[in-house]
Amino acid sequence: MSQGNTDVPGQLKTLADAQALIESGQCPIPPREILDRIAGKWAIQIIVVASRGPVRFTELERTVEGVSRRMLTLTLRNLERDGMLERTVYPTVPPKVEYQTTPMALELYEALLMVTNWSRKHSACVALARENYDRRLNEEASSGSSMTPTKIGVAM
Amino acid sequence: MSQGNTDVPGQLKTLADAQALIESGQCPIPPREILDRIAGKWAIQIIVVASRGPVRFTELERTVEGVSRRMLTLTLRNLERDGMLERTVYPTVPPKVEYQTTPMALELYEALLMVTNWSRKHSACVALARENYDRRLNEEASSGSSMTPTKIGVAM
DNA sequence: CGGCATCCTTCGGGATACTG
DNA sequence: CAGTATCCCGAAGGATGCCG
Numbered sequence: 001m002s003q004g005n006t007d008v009p010g011q012l013k014t015l016a017d018a019q020a021l022i023e024s025g026q027c028p029i030p031p032r033e034i035l036d037r038i039a040g041k042w043a044i045q046i047i048v049v050a051s052r053g054p055v056r057f058t059e060l061e062r063t064v065e066g067v068s069r070r071m072l073t074l075t076l077r078n079l080e081r082d083g084m085l086e087r088t089v090y091p092t093v094p095p096k097v098e099y100q101t102t103p104m105a106l107e108l109y110e111a112l113l114m115v116t117n118w119s120r121k122h123s124a125c126v127a128l129a130r131e132n133y134d135r136r137l138n139e140e141a142s143s144g145s146s147m148t149p150t151k152i153g154v155a156m
Numbered sequence: 157m158s159q160g161n162t163d164v165p166g167q168l169k170t171l172a173d174a175q176a177l178i179e180s181g182q183c184p185i186p187p188r189e190i191l192d193r194i195a196g197k198w199a200i201q202i203i204v205v206a207s208r209g210p211v212r213f214t215e216l217e218r219t220v221e222g223v224s225r226r227m228l229t230l231t232l233r234n235l236e237r238d239g240m241l242e243r244t245v246y247p248t249v250p251p252k253v254e255y256q257t258t259p260m261a262l263e264l265y266e267a268l269l270m271v272t273n274w275s276r277k278h279s280a281c282v283a284l285a286r287e288n289y290d291r292r293l294n295e296e297a298s299s300g301s302s303m304t305p306t307k308i309g310v311a312m
Numbered sequence: 313c314g315g316c317a318t319c320c321t322t323c324g325g326g327a328t329a330c331t332g
Numbered sequence: 333c334a335g336t337a338t339c340c341c342g343a344a345g346g347a348t349g350c351c352g
Contacts, residue, residue, distance in 0.1 A: 010276075011273060012269040012272055012273055013269070014266070014269075015207060015262060015265060015266060015269075017269070018204070018265070018269060018272075019208065022204075022208075028204060028269075028272065029200050029201065029204055029268065029272055030200075030268065030271045030272045030274075030275045031275055031279070032197075034271070034274075034275045034279075034282075035194075035195065035200075035271075036195075038191075038271075039191060039192075039195030040324080040325095041188075041324080041325075042325095044185050044186075044191075045185065048174070048178075048184060048185055051171060052175065052178075056333085056334090057333070057334050057335075058333065058334075061334095068325075068326055068327075069327095069328095069334090069335075069336095070325075070326075070327085070328095070335095070336085070337090071324085071325060071326080072335095073334085073335060073336080074324095074325090080289065081285065081286055081289040081290075082282050082285055082286065083281060083282055083284070083285025083286075083288075083289075089334095093332095093333090094333045094334080095332085095333055095334060095335085096333075096334090097333080097334060097335085104278050104281060104282075106171060107274055107277075107278070108271070108274050108278075109171060109174070110170070110171060110270075111270035111271045111273065111274045112185065112186065112270075112271065113168040113169070113170075113171075113173070113174060113184075114266075114267035114268075114270045114271075115186045115190070115191075115194075115264070115267045115268065115270075115271070116168055116174075116184065116185055116186045117167060117168055117267065118186075118190075118263055118264050118267045119186045119187055119190045120166075121263075122260050122263070122264075123187070123190075125239060125260060126190075126238050126239055126260075128239070129237065129238055129239025130237055130238065130239075132239075133236065133237040133239075134237075196344085196345095197344080197345075198345095212313085212314090213313070213314050213315075214313065214314075217314095224345075224346050224347070225314090225315075225316095225346095225347090225348095226316085226317095226345075226346070226347085226348095227344085227345060227346075228315095229314085229315060229316075230344095230345090245314095249313090249352095250313045250314080251313050251314060251315085251352085252313075252314090253313080253314060253315085313352100314351100314352095315350105315351085315352090316349105316350085316351080316352105317348105317349085317350080317351100318347100318348085318349085318350100319346105319347085319348085319349105320345105320346085320347080320348105321344105321345085321346075321347100322343100322344085322345080322346095323342100323343090323344080323345095324341105324342095324343085324344090325340100325341090325342090325343100326339105326340085326341080326342100327338100327339085327340085327341105328337100328338085328339085328340105329336100329337085329338085329339105330335105330336080330337075330338100331334100331335080331336075331337100332333100332334095332335090332336105
């Protein structure tokens with residue numbers, strides 16, 4: 001349980017690395033427990049806001065648009081429990097509580113930037129693929145089934 | 157709608173880039189529609205398996221452990237609709253259907269490898285943070301509330 | 313083999329009201 | 333201000349059965 005452990009057992013840079021992991025029987029994808037955390041409707045947004053410096057509860061409530069009191073609290077608790085947020089309570093009256101991201105959370109945020117880049121790069125392509133798919137569904141509804149191997153996809 | 161568009165409007169390499177995006181009023185995180193896709197319980201696993209070459213429906217059913225027929229079909233349809241999978245039907249009897257990932261999906265997979273790396277690097281730290289958090293909860297249950305600013309987090 | 317249709321359960325998450 | 337507690341709903345997902 002040493003602290004300064006910044007080594008990754010084996011960096012995965014390419015798909016080949018992932019394949020190798022599979023061969024060795026290990027998991028090449030983020031564990032569900034992690035994905036479920038960031039998959040929640042609010043976790044990432046909270047991390048983004050809290051990465052800009054200490055932020056108070058009510059500030060978050062206003063900034064993270066659409067979040068309910070309940071979900072804000074729940075998500076904050078989970079993130080805190082996972083060591084992604086640091087919660088500081090000032091025992092004043094009225095109470096003041098500040099949240100800010102840990103370095104670990106910032107690293108996750110940076111990793112997620114790759115996903116952001118992907119979506120920015122391919123969002124148009126996804127939209128086009130959907131149009132094609134939906135249109136084919138309609139056409140297929142009128143005509144009979146085709147006799148040749150069917151490939152549905154969008155040209156890249 | 158040109159095809160060979162491999163340019164990203166603005167590559168996000170650092171948190172500073174993301175901050176800049178925020179200033180300009182743009183979204184620094186992957187859109188929900190994308191996150192929701194990969195957040196599903198099975199999408200990523202399917203992409204991983206299908207990235208190794210054409211794979212048949214029943215093969216997926218056996219490989220992706222725990223998936224139900226229903227969810228496998230649903231997830232495959234969604235991925236296909238988004239242009240992440242290419243579905244090939246051989247009109248033989250009995251029918252044969254093969255799925256394989258598109259280049260776009262492979263790029264997403266590679267982006268997710270960063271998240272995988274993150275979780276491999278920090279999983280122990282997260283586990284430790286949870287233990288600390290849970291232990292503090294118990295201690296706090298017995299004693300009164302503390303009078304000094306409380307910081308709950310794990311040393312990094 | 314590769315689905316789709318149906319039913320049912322679980323859980324994330326919203327609305328609202330109360331509290332130290 | 334910063335929460336907790338309760339109720340409720342819709343969507344995700346599991347189980348099962350039928351079908352071309």
